[in-house]
Amino acid sequence: MDIQEQKLRLDLAAAYRLAAMFGWEDTLYTHFSVRLPGEGEPRFLINPFGLMFDEITASNLIVVDGQGEIISGDAKYNPAGFTIHSAVHSARDDAHCVIHTHTLAGMAVAACESGLLNVNQISAEFHEQLGYHDYEGVAFNLEERSRIQASLGENMALILKNHGLLSVGETVADAFQIMFYLNKACEIQLAAAQMSGVSAIELIPDTLAQYVSGQFQKVAHERQIVWDAWLRKLDRIDPSYKE
Structure with missing residues (x-):
């Protein structure tokens, strides 16, 4: 195993552990993935089906290719997870990490016809940066992948209607922080x-929301600084994700 893959394994395992700390688990369901470097058909790391998020370690992540073949690891994966994650990894060169959640707030907003509203500064970050995908049932149908790709487009996140949330990033740090704040935006909307x-709820006008979204894009590099801080916190609490 090369150094680059080991670093990606550590980051992805840390993302699972942090998600468990934040209460993002849905028992054995939902999944995070990261694409491994290399030419040709994408290969990506994903969680082995059967483990809770707080059981994920760098070494027990499995490697799956774009056809669903397990390249490395001695466990199976969630078929719905393969459909969603392979769709994104194969469509976007910049989508190195994909995070999908079923949080209460995320699912509540995903059930709303209006979707995510410009309720707060955090919500405004996603103005015109968020796609929507119509619900088609549990994602077992591989033909849905092309429609997921079209729904995501070039956006940094996707609301899967009547389902949950999805974020993409060039790094685990990017995708994780995007999900953190997308979920928080949903929590704020639910509370409002x-x-x-x-x-009455006072919304941020679209023109102002677009300006705020641009402000956030200019400081996107700070996601790595926040990620490093989260890793230090995780190391203080439980560094076993490194195993």
Whole structure:
């Protein structure tokens, strides 16, 4: 195993452990992946089916190719996870990491016809940077991959309607922070909706939201700084993800 793959394994395992800390688990379901370097058909790391997020380590991640063949590892994967992640990895050269979640807030907003609203500064980061994909059932049908690709387009995140959230990034740090704030934006919207009986929700105008989104894009490099801080926190709490 080369140094680059080992680094990606460490980062992806850390992402699973942090997600467990943040309460993003859905028992054995949902999945994060990272594409391995190399020419030709994409190969990516993903979680072995049967392990909770807090059981994931760098060494027990499995390697799957674009046809669904297990290249490395002694466990199976979630077929729906393969459909979603292989779709994104094969369509976007910059989509090195893909994170998919079923959080309460994310699923609640995914169930709303209006989608994500410009409720808050955090929500504004995703203005015109967020795609929507219509629900087609559990993602077992490989033919859905082309439609997932079209729905995502060049956006940094996707709301899978009546399902959950998805983020992409050039690094694990990018994809993880995008998901962190997309989920937080959904939490804020859910909380604001609960207050709507007391006071009307004031939305940020589209023109201002577009400006704010541009401001966030200019400091996207700070995602790595935040990631490094999260890794230090994880190392203090439980560094066993490195095993």
